[in-house]
Amino acid sequence: MNQKEFFLGVTAMLPLLLGVVPFGLVFGVLGISSGLTETETILMSSIVFAGASQVVFVQLWAAGSAYFVIGSSVALINLRHVLYSASVAEYLKKLSFKWRIILGYLLTDESFAVSIKRLSTHGESRPVHFFMLGSGLTLWLAWQISTIAGVIAGSTIPENWELAFAIPLTFIAIVVPLLKNTPTIICALISCLIAIFGQSLPWNTWIIVAALGGILAGASIEKWKPRK
Amino acid sequence: MIWLVMVLTGLINFIFRISMFSGFRNIHLPPSFHRYVSYVPISVLSAIIASSLVTHNGHEISYDVGKLVAAFIAVACALLTKSVSVTLIVGLITVWII
Structure with a gap:
């Protein structure tokens, strides 16, 4: 365990949590208001573990969509992970299978964004996989905790607060700068x-x-x- | 049934994520792949934004003025601040007021 690299990864991720935590809260609220159970909503955040596609999953599910529509929408949204996977692959060639499974599971927009900088500058000289682990786990934990908080809020906040409207608002905040x-x-x-x-x-x-x-x-x- | 769909989509995600360092290193991505994929987030998220603001049942369009105004203010807010939290809070407050 290389603690220095691990904590550098944790610190690099912290500022990005400002965008992640509200999104996790919104997802938790949406899950409950769309009729999913608490367990289903919370576990989706670790099984699917991809923000925008989880929201689409829940909305399409609640609208009674065909399973192939749900599956192909989620797949389409997450196709970009193939590109991230290709970009980090050359730095992770020497790692064991176990490491690749863990780092692969933790690969997201945010962890890719912070890790690729570190990988390209220190990939040869430092054990950068601990950096990826630190940043990836930080994001994962924040996503799970904010989902749970959202689920609790979703079961207590009255419907006339229009919290479902938080979804298009969150997406506007993501899309407009692009x-x-x-x-x-x-x-x-x-x-x-x-x-x-x-x-x-x-x-x-x-x-x-x-x-x-x-x-x-x-x-x-x-x-x-x-x-x- | 939701569990089956959830686990399958989770599996697809996982396969995408480990696709390039799982041992199948001979996969070559065509150069155009990158170009197409770069438009996926914009396209999918825009579709969801539009469908939650305006609906069309085959004959007529319907929308909620309060939500449209809040969405326009949110767009301005996103342009100015680039912050998810600020855009979210300003947008929600607008829709509560209207």
Whole structure:
């Protein structure tokens, strides 16, 4: 156990928890208000362990969507983890199977963001896998605790507080800073339009159609007019 | 049934996460993969935002003015502060007031 690297990882993650904790609370509240039990909501945070996709899972589940729609939406949202996995892989080649399983499970947007810096600057000289473990575990714990707190709040806060509205608000806070150029803005607009006008599509497939439409629009525009 | 779906989706997530350092190192990602994946979060989250603000039943559009106003204020707030907590609190307070 390399405590220095571990605690460097913990400290690097702390500022990011400001965005994670409210999201975990919101997810906990949403789970309960969508009719999931406390156990289901809390355990989803460790079984699925991916914020936005958990929210989509619960919303689609509550709307009675087909299982393949839920599964493919969650998979689509989490496809980005393949890229993270590819980026960290070269630094983790020498690790044992057990280590790779643990670090793989803990790989998230936030832990990737803080770890990749450390891996690329100190990957050769330091036991950076302890850094990844420290940052990953910190995020994991914060996500579990905030989910539990949200579940408790969700069972006590009255419905007229409109806490379900916290979901679109949280997503606005995540998406708006990402809209930096034409392709990203067009991607968001196309997706919004399909989401609104596709709502009568069967089995709630509007979410997949809207997502794919936005992705295709954004990626094609970028291809014609590459980002600088 | 929810447990089965939950465990299966959890498994898919886990496979994605360990995909590149699990031993299957020969997988090559096409260069366009990165381009497409970079639009996934924006696209999916925008779809959810829109569907929770405006609904369309095949004939007519319906929406809640208070929520639309709160959403626009939240967009401004996100642009200015880039903070999840501030955007969340300001948006919720707006929808309570209206």
